[in-house]
Each structure stands twice: as structure tokens, then as C-alpha cells.
Amino acid sequence: xxxxxxxxxxxxxxxxxxxxxxxxxxxxxxxxxxxxxxxxxxxxxxxxxxxxxxxxxxxxxxxxxx
Amino acid sequence: xxxxxxxxxxxxxxxxxxxxxxxxxxxxxxxxxxxxxxxxxxxxxxxxxxxxxxxxxxxxxxxxxxxxxxxxxxxxxxxxxxxxxxxxxxxxxxxxxxxxxxxxxxxxxxxxxxxxxxxxxxxxxxxxxxxxxxxxxxxxxxxxxxxxxxxxxxxxxxxxxxxxxxxxxxxxxxxxxxxxxxxxxxxxxxxxxxxxxxxxxxxxxxxxxxxxxxxxxxxxxxxxxxxxxxxxxxxxxxxxxxxxxxxxxxxxxxxxxxxxxxxxxxxxxxxxxxxxxxxxxxxxxxxxxxxxxxxxxxxxxxx
Numbered sequence: 001x002x003x004x005x006x007x008x009x010x011x012x013x014x015x016x017x018x019x020x021x022x023x024x025x026x027x028x029x030x031x032x033x034x035x036x037x038x039x040x041x042x043x044x045x046x047x048x049x050x051x052x053x054x055x056x057x058x059x060x061x062x063x064x065x066x
Numbered sequence: 067x068x069x070x071x072x073x074x075x076x077x078x079x080x081x082x083x084x085x086x087x088x089x090x091x092x093x094x095x096x097x098x099x100x101x102x103x104x105x106x107x108x109x110x111x112x113x114x115x116x117x118x119x120x121x122x123x124x125x126x127x128x129x130x131x132x133x134x135x136x137x138x139x140x141x142x143x144x145x146x147x148x149x150x151x152x153x154x155x156x157x158x159x160x161x162x163x164x165x166x167x168x169x170x171x172x173x174x175x176x177x178x179x180x181x182x183x184x185x186x187x188x189x190x191x192x193x194x195x196x197x198x199x200x201x202x203x204x205x206x207x208x209x210x211x212x213x214x215x216x217x218x219x220x221x222x223x224x225x226x227x228x229x230x231x232x233x234x235x236x237x238x239x240x241x242x243x244x245x246x247x248x249x250x251x252x253x254x255x256x257x258x259x260x261x262x263x264x265x266x267x268x269x270x271x272x273x274x275x276x277x278x279x280x281x282x283x284x285x286x287x288x289x290x291x292x293x294x295x296x297x298x299x300x301x302x303x304x305x306x307x308x309x310x311x312x313x314x315x316x317x318x319x320x321x322x323x324x325x326x327x328x329x330x331x332x333x334x335x336x337x338x339x340x341x342x343x344x345x346x347x348x349x350x351x352x353x354x355x356x357x358x359x360x361x362x363x364x365x366x367x368x369x
Binding site for chain 1: 244251295
């Protein structure tokens with residue numbers, strides 16, 4: 001899949017891009033290393049944060065330290 | 067389209083299950099033991115898939131050259147081992163199974179893993195008793211959680227699991243977006259997380275691994291999880307012995323699965339660890355041929 005083909009509004013999990021729980025873990029660990037943002041399991045907003053690429057990008061840009 | 071059958075609602079008759087539980091709890095172990103053959107004959111007579119899956123598996127064991135040619139007596143012995151497992155579940159889950167009747171070997175690998183402070187993945191298979199394993203986990207000093215699919219649990223299991231009021235409390239449900247984040251947190255807290263890693267399901271990624279002479283789809287998820295979290299993996303089996311006790315054996319899978327955080331993991335990196343896991347399953351099957359409880363088309367060759 002070409003990265004440019006990804007619709008930023010497309011659901012990441014299940015239908016849509018078809019990511020699974022392991023992918024969510026991989027993304028969470030990557031976001032942590034790359035941006036120093038911890039994505040925790042007890043965060044009630046997880047479903048919203050991981051909804052689409054756009055929501056994830058929004059979360060990262062608003063929670064970036066410094 | 068994959069045709070894995072184990073995710074369908076499981077087999078069993080709810081009325082028979084209730085009756086069995088009542089008898090087990092009121093008439094004692096000895097009387098209940100007498101029911102094992104009637105239950106076996108019922109299962110074997112009513113469920114063709116169970117008979118065929120057993121035959122297929124016994125045939126595979128024979129083909130790798132270690133066991134006799136299968137005959138119907140062996141299929142019955144196999145189903146009988148499963149009936150025994152179900153009856154023992156009632157005692158294990160209701161807390162009536164004597165703790166002294168569970169022996170353990172290799173627990174030092176668990177203690178070592180605990181000291182590493184990275185949590186620990188307890189990997190099992192549908193070979194032997196899951197509930198003896200769970201009992202062992204609950205008795206240990208570490209906090210123990212189990213990763214499970216709960217969507218397709220049938221009436222029989224629900225009745226039996228109701229005997230342990232806290233059964234659901236220790237479960238992390240698979241198939242949710244945050245399942246693995248919850249698991250990561252548990253591991254970071256130093257908890258033990260159990261997973262039965264032998265069944266691939268329709269949506270999960272799997273790769274073919276040679277098991278008893280033929281390729282079978284083995285899920286990559288559990289191994290990927292180990293690689294990402296860097297948690298050590300301990301293989302644990304709970305096998306019923308001839309005298310009715312359970313023996314639990316622990317063994318380190320391989321050294322911690324190496325991975326650079328941030329780098330995409332490829333299936334090639336996971337394969338050696340999956341092969342080591344499958345070798346362990348083969349050893350268990352060769353030593354305890356009737357402890358195999360995957361009564362479905364495991365190799366996806368058609369039954």
C-alpha cells in the first residue's frame with residue numbers, strides 16, 4: 001500500500017485499514033520513542049486517539065512535550 | 067476464506083453440563099469418574115468433527131513414525147482423556163481439587179523471570195489442562211492474567227466457569243483495539259500474562275509452521291507481542307498423570323526475543339521462535355498423545 005493512498009479519516013482498527021491490537025501496540029511504542037508521548041491502556045480516549053491517522057496525529061501534535 | 071472451526075460456538079449440551087456439575091459437586095470424585103465413559107461415548111457418537119479431528123491427529127502422530135497406526139479404540143481413548151479433562155475442570159474451578167495433587171518442575175525459570183522485573187509471558191497450548199495452569203498461576207506470588215477470546219465461549223464452559231466467581235477478573239480479552247496496550251501495562255507492572263499460542267483465528271495473522279510432518283497455521287501475534295515488549299517467554303504445560311494428579315512443567319522458550327523498538331518486525335525474525343514453540347508442542351504430543359485438545363481441522367487440510 002502506498003502511504004499516499006491512505007485516507008487520513010479511514011478507521012485504523014478492524015474494517016478500514018485493518019490494523020489489529022498488535023499494530024496498535026507497535027504504534028504506541030513507536031510514538032513513545034519518537035515523540036516521548038505515553039499511550040496507556042487505561043486512557044479512556046484510546047478509542048478516539050486510535051480511530052484514524054488524523055486523530056492520532058492530532059493527539060501527538062497536542063501532547064508533544066516542549 | 068479461512069475455515070477455522072474452533073471459533074464457532076463450542077459443542078455441548080447445557081442440560082447435560084448442569085447435570086454433570088451437580089453430580090460432581092454432590093456425589094464426589096469417585097462417583098463422577100464413573101461418568102467418564104458415558105460422556106466419552108456420547109461425545110464420540112454425536113460429534114463427527116471430534117472423531118475425525120482425533121483420527122487426523124492420531125494419523126499425523128503415526129506418520130511421523132513414533133506412534134502405532136490409529137484405530138477407533140485410540141480415538142475413544144483420546145475423547146476419554148478430554149472427558150476427564152472436563153470433569154477435572156469442575157473440581158479445579160470450584161476450588162475442590164487438592165492443591166497437593168499438582169506438582170511442578172522447572173519453576174526456577176519463573177523465579178528468574180520474575181527477578182528480571184519485565185513481567186513474563188506464560189505460553190501454553192491446548193494440550194493438557196488450562197485450568198490446572200490457571201490454578202498454578204493463581205497460587206504463585208506474581209499477579210497472573212490470561213489473554214483469551216471470549217466471544218465464542220459456549221454454554222457448557224459458561225456453566226463450568228461460573229464455579230470460579232473471579233474467573234473473568236483475571237482475563238484480558240483479545241480482539242479489542244487496546245488488548246495489547248492492557249497487556250503491555252500488565253507486563254510493565256511485573257505481572258505474568260498467560261496465552262495459549264497454538265490457535266490461529268480468522269482475522270489474526272499466522273504463518274505455516276511444520277507440526278507433526280505437515281504445515282499448520284500458527285498465529286504470529288503472541289511471538290510479536292513478546293518481541294515488542296521484550297518480556298521473557300516461559301513455556302508451561304499441565305499434563306494429567308495416570309494417578310489423576312497434574313504435573314506442571316516450565317521451560318524457557320528461547321532467550322528474550324530481540325527487537326529494536328521502532329523497527330518493523332518481519333515474519334522471518336519470528337519464525338525461529340515459533341518453530342521452537344512448535345517443537346515443544348510436538349514433544350508434548352509424542353509423550354502424551356491423548357492430551358491434545360484441538361478437536362478441529364488444525365492443519366486446514368479438510369476433515
